[in-house]
Amino acid sequence: MKKTHRQETRRTFERRLARELSAEDLEKAFGAGGTISCCGGCADD
Amino acid sequence: MRILIPTYVEDIHARAVAVALEKKGHEPVLWFTADFPTRQTSSIRIAPGGESGWRVSGSQLDLDEDSPFDVVWFRRPTRPELPDDLHPGDRYLAQRACDSHHSALWELVAPDAFWVNPHHARGRASIKPRQLVEAGRAGLPVPLTLCSNDPDDIRRFLTEHEGEVVYKPFSSAQWRTEEGTALVFTTSVGVEDLPEDDILRLSSGIFQRRVPKAYELRVLYLGGGFLTAKLRSQEHPDAELDWKLAFRELGLEPGDPLPPEVADGCRKLMNRLGLVFGCFDFVVTPEGEHVFLEVNEMGQFLWLEETDPEVLTLDVFCEFLIHGNGFDGRPADRPVRFGEIREEALAQIEEDRRVHVARIFRQAADDTGRSRDGVARIATPV
Numbered sequence: 001m002k003k004t005h006r007q008e009t010r011r012t013f014e015r016r017l018a019r020e021l022s023a024e025d026l027e028k029a030f031g032a033g034g035t036i037s038c039c040g041g042c043a044d045d
Numbered sequence: 046m047r048i049l050i051p052t053y054v055e056d057i058h059a060r061a062v063a064v065a066l067e068k069k070g071h072e073p074v075l076w077f078t079a080d081f082p083t084r085q086t087s088s089i090r091i092a093p094g095g096e097s098g099w100r101v102s103g104s105q106l107d108l109d110e111d112s113p114f115d116v117v118w119f120r121r122p123t124r125p126e127l128p129d130d131l132h133p134g135d136r137y138l139a140q141r142a143c144d145s146h147h148s149a150l151w152e153l154v155a156p157d158a159f160w161v162n163p164h165h166a167r168g169r170a171s172i173k174p175r176q177l178v179e180a181g182r183a184g185l186p187v188p189l190t191l192c193s194n195d196p197d198d199i200r201r202f203l204t205e206h207e208g209e210v211v212y213k214p215f216s217s218a219q220w221r222t223e224e225g226t227a228l229v230f231t232t233s234v235g236v237e238d239l240p241e242d243d244i245l246r247l248s249s250g251i252f253q254r255r256v257p258k259a260y261e262l263r264v265l266y267l268g269g270g271f272l273t274a275k276l277r278s279q280e281h282p283d284a285e286l287d288w289k290l291a292f293r294e295l296g297l298e299p300g301d302p303l304p305p306e307v308a309d310g311c312r313k314l315m316n317r318l319g320l321v322f323g324c325f326d327f328v329v330t331p332e333g334e335h336v337f338l339e340v341n342e343m344g345q346f347l348w349l350e351e352t353d354p355e356v357l358t359l360d361v362f363c364e365f366l367i368h369g370n371g372f373d374g375r376p377a378d379r380p381v382r383f384g385e386i387r388e389e390a391l392a393q394i395e396e397d398r399r400v401h402v403a404r405i406f407r408q409a410a411d412d413t414g415r416s417r418d419g420v421a422r423i424a425t426p427v
Contacts, residue, residue: 010244011244012244012247012248013239013240013247014214014218014248015220015227016240017212017229017234018219018220018228018229019228019290020222020226021226021228022224022225023224023226024225
């Protein structure tokens with residue numbers, strides 16, 4: 001389905017402020033995956 | 046002492062504390078709550094007159110109402126984990142039933158034990174606006190704050206404090222993406238950053254006037270005692286607004302004792318929130334004012350000791366569990382150091398993974414459109 005302008009802009013303000021991190025960035029930044037992290041791990045449920 | 050620790054298999058904090066407690070001659074019992082219902086069964090019996098009993102058994106655990114516990118460290122109990130092959134039409138209600146059963150268990154387990162933290166208080170204590178209000182009432186300085194989805198109020202706040210406003214989400218905000226993860230950190234925002242009003246009002250956020258920082262503090266509150274770590278966040282360009290952005294490179298060291306009025310404010314706040322443990326975040330301004338940001342009622346602390354081994358978080362936390370309220374914040378004469386037991390704790394986690402249900406990281410916020418159970422099928426890029 002072709003991306004429309006309306007779909008492209010219908011993201012919350014919060015989402016627009018989010019920083020994109022690759023899996024490697026995440027591991028480097030937070031040690032996700034069972035090691036020590038500052039907040040208990042991202043991808044929390 | 047006998048200490049019950051509801052948590053998840055990969056929890057290095059729970060395992061490290063358990064190893065340390067054993068070395069101190071105490072008996073920790075780890076309860077991996079995701080094992081229910083596939084590897085654990087549980088029953089609650091109620092008789093006329095209100096007499097009750099409970100039992101949980103399976104996967105190396107056998108507990109009932111006669112199992113005595115002195116302490117319950119309500120660490121991070123995860124939700125019961127249902128199997129993948131359960132019919133999707135049944136999943137929601139089965140999950141809800143299992144969640145309700147666990148909620149009932151927490152009402153019955155070890156009612157006379159020292160709970161860290163009392164489970165009734167946790168939810169309300171974690172509401173950020175409430176924390177800020179109560180912190181102010183307890184005498185702690187707090188940032189000027191607007192929590193809002195009202196476009197007019199937001200624009201007015203950003204205009205009045207032009208160039209000095211940061212945005213924070215109400216809770217951890219993250220999305221799974223095709224490339225990895227998107228996360229919201231504390232971010233500088235101005236009027237020019239705002240979207241259209243109909244978008245802005247869709248998600249309430251926290252806007253705060255920025256507080257000048259000399260450095261920051263992570264403070265463990267332990268039943269009235271404190272352990273303080275100084276975070277040199279302003280020495281790293283990526284960490285100035287949010288030190289989590291340079292977490293692995295953050296300079297830190299043992300902090301000075303809190304000024305008496307700040308310690309007193311923390312105690313008053315924790316009493317008002319009904320908590321006995323928490324990880325405080327403070328900004329210390331160039332003038333030396335300690336400004337309260339938030340308190341995480343079950344925050345992580347081993348990363349402090351892993352970064353600076355002189356910040357003895359593991360031993361001090363164990364001593365707190367042992368001594369309870371009125372703890373003075375001091376480590377034992379011969380402290381157990383995290384670096385000395387780290388490998389043993391990690392090896393035990395590997396053993397546990399063979400027996401217990403792993404924690405499933407399930408993000409409701411998912412840009413890939415591949416969320417399970419029809420949860421949060423947010424707009425995809427196609």
